[in-house]
Amino acid sequence: MLTAYREHGNEWRGESAELPSTIIWLDLVEPTIEEQRLVERRVGIRMPTREALSEIEASSRLVVQRDVLYLSTPAISQGDNYESNISPIGFVLTPALLVTIRYSTLPTFDSVAERVRNDEALDCGVGVFVALLEAMVDRGADVLEHIGTKVDALSRSVFHDKNVAGNRPSRKSNRMRHMLTELGIHGDTLAQARDVILGVGRIASFVSDIAEDWIPDAFRKRLAAVSKDVVSLNDYETHLTDKVQFLLDAVLGYISIEQNDLFKILTIVSVIGVPPTLLAGIWGMNFHNMPELTWQFGYPLAWLAIVLSAVLPLIWFKLRGWF
Structure with missing residues (x-):
């Protein structure tokens, strides 16, 4: 699906064969070959493939050709229950236009699209790009806060709640198995969040350095703020990862004690x-x-x-x- 956003919130979807003028943001969700060719013909850029967006080396994720920046990073696609899936997204940024390519529905893009419709301050592609990075950082912070709450609850259950499992070995085994599953899920989500946060931070730093000539000072300062937020979130993610590992070792220790008592x-x-x-x-x-x-x-x-x-x-x- 192809959606084009113009200044002052005007929105266009791919009902016709030609794109409107004065576009600031083209958003492609699982684009077809025809939509990709339409954008390439209209904007004069090459569209990266999904395989190119999934590359992990920095030389493939951060590319500059003349005044066009080709950027990619993983993103976490999540529902209300915070079940996470990694999906690649791509940014093609020019001084006048932003093109995004993604293959899943992302709440961050939906929230920024709503702001573009209602907020006249987002009237350029660079502004939309910075708003997307800020929304991704906010989303990452929400995910980390949610995991932190869950990990704290598990910590209280492991170390303070002595009567939950009772004296039946079967109930204790089921509870320990459940804790291990929860810790595994949280550890996997933390690893995904770390990839996303580091990708956003790398993009923000790269754009600030490469596009210094044509990015306004206000947006450059916001990109610097994004980089600082990424550093603090990375520290918090490291703290949560260490806590998950500590709880994992504690649960395995309790399981070993239970086995020793049984023997x-x-x-x-x-x-x-x-x-x-x-x-x-x-x-x-x-x-x-x-x-x-x-x-x-x-x-x-x-x-x-x-x-x-x-x-x-x-x-x-x-x-x-x-x-």
């Missing part, structure tokens, strides 16, 4: 069962000459010996603090 119980039970089994095996032999068979109180004495052989090791383990 310890099994060991105690097996050791306690050895003496009674030995005595029962001895007195269960079918030899002809066994003095105990003629004892008047042999049967109750045998029971007493078997019970004591089980109870005495249990008392000894208890005194040693094994359970």
